[in-house]
Amino acid sequence: MTQVQESSGGRAARPAPRRTGWPGVAALALGTFTVVTSEMLPVGLLTPMGRSLGVPEGVAGLTLTITGLVAALSAPALVPLLRRTALCVLVAVLVVGNLGAAWAPDFATMVVARVLVGVGMGGVWAVAAGLAVRLVPAKSAGTATSLVFSGIAVASVLGVPAGTYLGDLAGWRAAFLAAAGLGAVVLVAAALLLPRLPAERTVPFGGALRLTRDPRLRTGLLVVAFLVTGHFAAYTYIRPVLEDVSGVGAGTIGVLLLVYGIAGVAGNFLAGAGAARSPRTTLLVIGTVLALTVAALPWLGGSPALAAVLMVLWGLGYGGVSVSTQTWVLLAAPDAREAASSLFVGVFNAAIALGALAGGLVADGVGVTAVTVTGAALVAGALVTTAAGRAPVPEAPAVPGKT
Template structure:
């Protein structure tokens, strides 16, 4: 609340006030929420999607994998490719692509059409997420930039923890196709909001692909990206298949899955804001705690999650820890390359979504080959590896614990 008050009270240069910029910031936050919700929508719907399209749960999980792969590739490529176009126009076009992808997914008569739909979602998601990272500084005065950036990325954080249970609830009340159609309708609403609330945003930076690639030369950036890759791969190897795990280990019926995921989501929102405060002081220390708690919790799900109440507690702790991953890793990377915020953000989005794809793929192989409980051990091991890299890797000065 204090951050929002600061944004509304501050007067910037050239007569631009944060009050005028706040609606645009909120619209961009709505866009980040919508794209990430769309990306992860299949997580809570794998069982009904697999049944309807006549594929295994592991194969249905590829609907998340393909979106992550496309998002990982499109983010660093679209940023330099679209550098000369007005950002408002680009965002509106990408939201239109996202809407078409979701509506096509809702209609898909077979898994091949679903894959095409999820490719479109990946293009929209990767582009929006990468571009949104650098917009706060252009919408509000300098004093309010931090609060505006936090608000924009809160859309990602909230979607990461609430988008899945929301989609699951819609799927339970109606069916999984309605969940995708609802996401498509939301994308169209956000498109209109962006067109109305954002000012013209001509390109400011000339971001070249070579400049993006050269960021890998910085050991601090490499370490941060490695931590992102390990934490997100581990999380999604396990979380993509959380519904079948809960059904097999805890005996939770379809009616309770949405409630358990909502518990996870609410805890995740709290974790986002708690980690945001800690990451501002020391992203390394914050990530050490996050990784350790995440590894332990995921490993305990097959051991202690044999009842619905126990599973609910474990999911709450899981959400609390993973909810802080995005803001903490973003803080690390922005501190490592403050002079190249848009470029490093595109790398972050690429690695993050590549890790989502890899996690969903690895989890699917583990689920089909060794049973759904095995995905928990895989996720825990990767989170533990992230702790080691966080502790031993090179951090930027602002990220030293």
């Protein structure tokens, strides 16, 4: 997807023409939708997966931990090496991983399959995170970034609920087969629609780590770590939580996840506009909504109607996390966007892994509803970090990654 080009006289490589930008943005949005759907499928399938593979729910949740951890490790290493051909190879790895998950006869095989999914999604997401602003004119960069990250929110709207429904209708393995088919579509779209863009600046892994000396970037990454860990400590186990608190069945859970996802799409675009003006204020609002909603679920989610209201608020809050934190990171490192994006994706996916792991330990050791208290406490940590840390100040026009 990226191509390093050296020009005579040491001049920086120039971006490819932008006339193909919006089809490329659409391909990236489809890519983020696919990788997030692939990563998150276990959320809606946790109970039948664990039963089929002969492991408790907390152990089954490790399938999310494994994928997130591998993606976190692979993303910073893969960004400097990526070309469009390599991106297609990584999407193919994602497809193979989903096929392996669909076939897995035991938990060990499932682990191997989810490692492959993690490698594929780490590379795809890392590049998509920083590329949108280069595919379109500067005045449209904010819209393009929100569109790419809408793939994450739409994955909650369509991917996870659809996987849950399909798993209930045809078995949980069918959901992974469907994700593999979607990955094949992304493979074709990436090959046909993405232009050859040179890397703006080649930064080795060690150089990317040195970017964290900037307190603005460091604060943004810490906010990502707290917010995402807290969210996934609770959200990974949302199915058993809803079953325990609200007493709802599989069909209603699918509806509640759909409600959550629709709200998440709205939250994505609302937060994208707000973060371009003030990422700190936007993230303070997001953190407050998330902390209160997650903490309230065990006490106020006793009926499907109240649970639906809480899922709407949860979706509105978390739907804006990706685009808001990504905006913060790109504003904090405008001259090293790809390297900063690789750190962002690494921290984000490490937080997914840590959240799923922490939630699993709490669910198995204390009780499944206790994961909401854990999640709310971690989100509160994000609020403190956002308020106390240094934030980047957008320049006019207020768009992420402005050149």
